[in-house]
Amino acid sequence: MQKINTFLWFNNQAEEAANFYVSIFKNSKITSVSRYGDAGPGPKGSVMIVTFQLEGQDFIALNAAHTSNLRLLYLST
Numbered sequence: 564m565q566k567i568n569t570f571l572w573f574n575n576q577a578e579e580a581a582n583f584y585v586s587i588f589k590n591s592k593i594t595s596v597s598r599y600g601d602a603g604p605g606p607k608g609s610v611m612i613v614t615f616q617l618e619g620q621d622f623i624a625l626n627a628a629h630t631s632n633l634r635l636l637y638l639s640t
Contacts (some may be wrong), residue, residue, distance in 0.1 A: 571624045574626070576626070577610055577625060595613070597611045600601050604613055609626070
């Protein structure tokens with residue numbers, strides 16, 4: 564069981580980043596994509612969270628507008 568999950572914070576590029584990472588690592592895949600609904604805060608249908616695995620390691624990518632740069636957090640489970 565993985566004890567720490569890497570959490571990546573993007574302005575609007577979470578899905579593109581996850582697709583890029585999955586394309587360069589073997590045994591990797593997108594596991595889920597969550598999109599904003601009518602309530603927002605992002606435009607309806609735009610990506611909110613992407614979860615993916617790289618070589619069996621879990622990652623979470625979040626789109627959160629109004630950030631000045633990429634944030635990297637580690638979440639303990």
